[in-house]
Ligand SMILES: Nc1ncnc2c1ncn2[C@@H]1O[C@H](COP(=O)(O)OP(=O)(O)OP(=O)(O)O)[C@@H](O)[C@H]1O
């Protein structure tokens with residue numbers, strides 16, 4: 001089963017308005033052949049809208065959508081050769097799982113016998129071979145989304161669109177299914193756009209992540225790039241956890257509570273700035289900046305503790321489970337990391353080991 | 354869309370005995386007039402009971418006096434088909450279109466559809482009379498144009514039945530899923546939406562048939578003979594036969610409803626039956 005390898009998708013300056021409300025503006029994105037790109041952003045930022053424009057379920061107000069270099073803006077949805085998995089359960093309730101999967105093949109006028117064997121093979125691939133004759137109401141949520149995935153994939157579409165396919169599932173099933181999606185996507189080499197508002201999910205399975213904010217893309221890059229070199233404060237706050245700390249910048253360094261920490265941006269930052277520090281880049285120590293423990297939670301492989309500094313600033317610190325601070329305890333914190341500079345921002349300090 | 358099927362009846366539901374009492378009481382309520390009618394048709398002239406009136410119905414000698422009934426029945430069937438066609442071909446696609454494309458029109462359309470229920474048939478006729486005068490001159494005085502008027506009287510009931518079903522099914526997502534899989538609009542309507550709106554469509558058809566078979570005022574005032582006006586005419590000559598025919602009409606409507614229900618469930622092979630507890634998913 002080999003899908004078309006090498007479809008590219010391109011949004012070219014796409015805008016979309018509902019009446020006066022601008023939901024997308026200047027949206028540019030290119031997805032390479034076989035690549036999985038996630039659209040990550042807070043609720044209401046336009047992720048679903050972008051996907052629907054690509055699917056042809058909404059018309060863009062301006063701009064173009066290109067698949068393999070050809071403008072598909074005028075093509076109706078049923079001619080675009082896409083596979084889509086929706087946020088809500090969308091299986092046809094009156095058809096069994098295998099007939100749901102066969103639907104797209106029937107639309108392509110494939111003979112019933114061949115369609116059925118392909119559908120069964122695809123159900124096998126998503127791990128539901130034994131449930132082919134079940135109706136949607138006889139399947140659990142996760143199983144339904146697997147069938148939906150099989151249904152979207154079986155036609156070997158040029159592009160696979162996933163709109164928060166896992167959001168209705170519980171954490172364990174989610175994690176398992178997202179890995180399966182990634183495995184199948186890599187195996188079929190199908191160009192995929194994955195919408196999510198869960199940053200962990202986006203970082204875990206994507207080749208690249210596009211962080212969206214208010215209808216535009218804030219930054220696009222590999223998960224590592226986004227985490228280690230966020231281009232804007234929004235990205236730094238949205239991807240991973242971070243603490244906001246005030247400091248005084250001078251000459252490429254920022255003074256945080258009397259300790260010099262290198263800034264991401266060397267150039268002309270001067271005066272009071274707010275910087276963002278990851279929880280794992282702060283250490284607990286007996287010396288250092290005095291702090292009082294507010295709360296501490298055990299997260300399995302690590303522990304996260306919130307502390308209050310003398311001036312009332314609250315910081316979240318991530319540390320090993322060996323240390324076990326008690327609420328009310330007085331201790332010290334220190335900045336552990338080496339700062340990494342980033343040219344496009346003047347206020348984000350970000351420190352890595 | 355997983356059918357959250359309730360296993361146990363809610364706590365306030367009456368117990369086994371209570372339910373039976375209620376069913377029997379309601380059954381009795383419906384049975385009394387039916388049994389009385391049947392008893393009436395079995396009375397012979399001198400206080401005893403016999404089938405004499407039933408045999409009279411099929412007596413060739415009486416054919417002339419009963420013929421209005423058969424004409425009326427034929428006309429009513431034509432009207433049923435007409436009204437059903439209006440519901441299926443006009444109301445249903447419009448409602449789907451509004452649900453999918455023009456959700457803002459829903460309220461105005463609902464108002465429009467429910468309007469006929471607040472207009473008494475007599476008032477409706479006052480408005481329809483001049484229209485049918487023109488229709489009579491141009492298209493002819495055949496019975497079928499009357500189905501347009503019946504389409505209007507049926508509208509509120511059909512609307513409610515279909516809309517309840519549309520609200521219960523996420524038709525927008527189903528339509529979009531089908532479209533993304535390559536289905537054109539016709540396929541979406543026939544192969545995806547219709548099977549899932551089956552209950553509502555059926556209910557609306559049943560109601561349409563029931564309303565049309567029972568309609569008297571409009572037909573009478575517009576001088577178009579249908580089943581009810583014919584029964585009225587015959588009743589004046591022979592009340593026994595009128596009651597027999599009423600009973601038969603009732604049985605006929607019942608049979609028709611059964612047939613519609615059967616055919617529709619054959620149309621959808623292995624359709625959306627409710628899950629039995631054995632088939633239910635263990636989470
Ligand atoms: N049909 C519509 N009419 C008017 N406004 C709409 C419509 N669809 C979406 N919007 C608006 O567009 C904005 C973006 O919606 P969209 O569904 O793309 O958000 P999203 O990023 O997918 O959010 P979520 O994570 O909650 O799904 C929202 O503010 C929403 O209110």
Ligand SMILES: [Mg+2]
Nearest residue numbers: 047048049087
């Ligand atoms: Mg969304």
